[in-house]
Amino acid sequence: MSQPTALVVEDQFVIAMELEHRLSQLGFLVLGHASTGELAIAKAQEHPPDVVLIDIQLAGRLDGIEAARQIQNAATHELKIVFITANSDAATRERAATVRESSYLSKPFSEEALRAVLGL
């Protein structure tokens, strides 16, 4: 079985670094890091990941939910989306829940919470 791959989409680079490190520790091959929704779509097209960890609030035209929806719609194989956010209101959570195969991780997150959301 090949190593699972992950794409981290986060505009805070320190947080992205933690995520990349933790994912590596959990056995993922991190394909890269994007700081905007547009970059994330391009990277996911270039190297389709198995899981995308994506912040909801991103700089740029697309927010995390819309970028994730487009990545999911374009995916040719099973793809898991994990939304990460510091806070979000009920309406945002409902909107996020409309994206297929998605789950939710609240910041600050523990390794246990990350494991749980990745199904490990």
Next chain:
Amino acid sequence: MDDLNEMGHRRDRFACLQKAAGQLQIAFWELAPAEGEGLWSDDMRQLCGFEETAPATPATLLAVSHPEDRETLRRLLETLFEGGADGQVLAHRIVRPSGEVRSIESSVVVDRNPAGAPIRLYGTSLDHTNKIRAEEVLHARDQELRDSEARYRSVVLAMTDGIVVHGSNGEIVTTNPSAERVLGLTSDQLKGRSSLDPRWRSVHEDGSPFPGDQHPGYVTLQTGEPFTGVIMGVHTPDDQLRWISINSRRVMAPGEQGAYSVVASFTDITDRRIAEEKLQASLREKEVLLREIHHRVKNNLQIISSLLYLQSAGSDPAAAGMLRESQNRVSSMALVHEMLYQSPDLAKVPFGDYVRELGQSLGRAHGVSTDRVRLVSEAGEHILAIDTAVPCGLLLNEILSNSFKHAFPGERSGTIVVELTSHGDALHLVISDDGVGLPADFDERRAVSLGSKLIERLTDQIGGTLMRSQPGQPTRYEIHFSSPGEPKR
């Protein structure tokens, strides 16, 4: 002898006249220049309050005459005795001996001798006092009514509230200047319009159409039901939307069942609505800003947590453990901000929910399953403000971490209980477990761990007092503190 006969005839004739006049309540009298030739009818004596002996002479009549009318009466009698034209009518007043003033109307005709010289006056007097008083009362009432109407009219004209009166067919029949000003229509333009007129283009507060047959004035006219404070938007001819608060009452005709008209009064609340909308917008803006602040604080706490994690990644196990503890402390603060963000007023934390969330998070962080160590939160419905919630959260983090870490070694199972009770402003926080407790040889004075120091200093920060169980006993912390202005939810 002839004179005596003549006098007898006159008395008989007078008696007949008196009888006839008495039927009509008319006082009758005769006056002659010479004393002893005049006669008063009984009604005349009664009317004027004459005694039986009072002679029927002009002087007697003048004596009871009202001082203001006496001269006029005297001149009339004098003129008549001197041959003046008869058939004269005089309204005058007499003053009875009791002082009572009566208004009478006297008609006088002259009896003349064959040569045409006046020899006697025949008079009738009618008491008009009651009629005049009734007329005066009626006049006074009429005046009062006119004054009252004038007062009401001036009040209606001066009112800043608009007034329109709908007639029985629903059309406006009366308006005041304020109604014309608010609605942007002249009195003539308003008169004849009904609620059903589509030119009102009336709307509800939510902007949906407000049909004319639902207008308060229209419904009141149809059903009699009064309305108070109905909000409606109406478009003026220059296409401005004016907001008005309407009251409507029916006006009943005396003795009638149905309303024959409806008075609708309304206040222009356009400026108030604009101010309210601005206030609401300002509050929404403040709420958005506050949420954004909580979001950014939490995001920054995540960055700190990430930095601690990245630092721990290359550290030795002891240092990495300390860095993880700090990460948990940061997380306990972040949880406060998450709950503040989710609370309706962005200012209060439901403590019971906080305890459950923090307990689950710390249990996972220490690899302790909820099956093995159960956390029971008995914090009720207490809420804490941010100033208390953050230090309380850190306190809980230290004590719960100790329990998860040390109280249940190996596969030992047990329960951690967090209780928060209140007595007025005084709060009593108890955290206890049924684990192994501090070792019997634990020397509190030598306990210099950061966790122990934090527990003491954070208790000081919230102005509380701390009691903890003795070494060798199951762990129990009791913290008493006060938290004014933090009522139950």
